[in-house]
Amino acid sequence: RKEVEQDPGPFxxxxxxxxxxxxxxxxxxxxxxFWYRQDCRKEPKLLMSVYSSGNEDGRFTAQLNxxxxxxxxxxxxxxxxxxxxxxxxxxxxxxNFVFGPGTRLSVLP
Amino acid sequence: EADIYQTPRYLVIGTGKKITxxxxxxxxxxKMYWYQQxxxxxxxxxxxxxxxxxxxxxxxxxxxxxxxxRTEHFPLTLESARPSHTSQYLCASSPxxxxxxxxxxxxxxxxxxx
Numbered sequence: 357r358k359e360v361e362q363d364p365g366p367f368x369x370x371x372x373x374x375x376x377x378x379x380x381x382x383x384x385x386x387x388x389x390f391w392y393r394q395d396c397r398k399e400p401k402l403l404m405s406v407y408s409s410g411n412e413d414g415r416f417t418a419q420l421n422x423x424x425x426x427x428x429x430x431x432x433x434x435x436x437x438x439x440x441x442x443x444x445x446x447x448x449x450x451x452n453f454v455f456g457p458g459t460r461l462s463v464l465p
Numbered sequence: 466e467a468d469i470y471q472t473p474r475y476l477v478i479g480t481g482k483k484i485t486x487x488x489x490x491x492x493x494x495x496k497m498y499w500y501q502q503x504x505x506x507x508x509x510x511x512x513x514x515x516x517x518x519x520x521x522x523x524x525x526x527x528x529x530x531x532x533x534x535r536t537e538h539f540p541l542t543l544e545s546a547r548p549s550h551t552s553q554y555l556c557a558s559s560p561x562x563x564x565x566x567x568x569x570x571x572x573x574x575x576x577x578x579x
Contacts, residue, residue: 390567399555399570400508443508445568452498452523453559453568457507 359383360456362444368462373434377459379427379444388447389420391429393440394458400443403429434463468492471556471571478546478578486541486574488556497539498568499523499531500555508555514539546578 362379369375381389389406404411406418406427417430427444444456469490478484490497499512500523510523514533528550529543539558543550556571 388566397504397553397575399573400568401570402567405567452510452513453557455500455508 358457359454360444360446362442362456363459364457365459366462367459368464369434370464371434371436373463374430374432375434375461376431377429377442377444377461379429379456381425381427381444381446381454383446383448384422384425386425386446386448389418389427390445390447390453391416391418391427392443392445392455394443395440400455403442431461434461436463436465439463469556469558469569469571471554471574473574474572475575476577478576480545480547480578482546484543484546484576486554486556486576488539488541488571489537490539490558490569490571491537492558492560492569493536494558494569495536495561496559497533498557498559499529499539499541500557501525501527502553502555502573504553512541546576548578551576551578 360381391403392400393403394400406420410419415432419428441458441460443458446454472487495516497514500508502508509525511527512531514520553573553575555573557568559568
């Protein structure tokens with residue numbers, strides 16, 4: 357079983373739609389969680405950190421459920437510019453970043 | 466913008482050549498990483514370093530080698546390039562754990578071995 361798994365995608369949604377991505381991780385000792393965004397042929401960039409209490413940044417909401425070892429990302433009112441691959445990232449304390457395989461999103465006009 | 470730089474951005478080279486991909490960061494980060502990523506595929510960690518004179522192999526076996534003689538510099542070397550090495554190579558760095566930290570990526574080197 358992979359350490360970090362994500363919805364396989366791709367997700368093709370119309371502009372304005374709400375879309376949710378799911379991510380599960382296998383190591384219960386994982387301590388830090390992130391969502392990264394990677395545009396086609398570009399490097400990954402941090403979208404947002406994920407906190408235990410959940411956090412929101414504009415149209416983006418991240419949730420963490422430690423009991424179920426589950427992370428989610430919700431994008432509301434999706435824009436064409438949201439089209440990208442979204443990577444779930446997990447860190448064990450003091451260890452390396454573990455990247456999920458990513459979920460590709462295409463927002464269609 | 467993150468202060469982490471990779472050169473060259475694109476490289477086309479013949480089989481059997483020795484190549485070094487450069488990665489430098491000016492943020493004073495102790496931790497540095499090399500990832501390999503084929504188009505449309507996931508990132509694979511091939512090397513990492515937790516500081517000067519520290520290097521470790523990552524999850525994906527790679528014929529490349531790395532060195533960390535200075536904090537800011539983490540070059541990756543292929544002694545004899547082969548077509549199977551064709552891929553994108555991404556360098557990243559992060560500070561030593563102080564609360565929630567992120568990894569900053571360079572723009573990558575797209576390597577083609579012909």
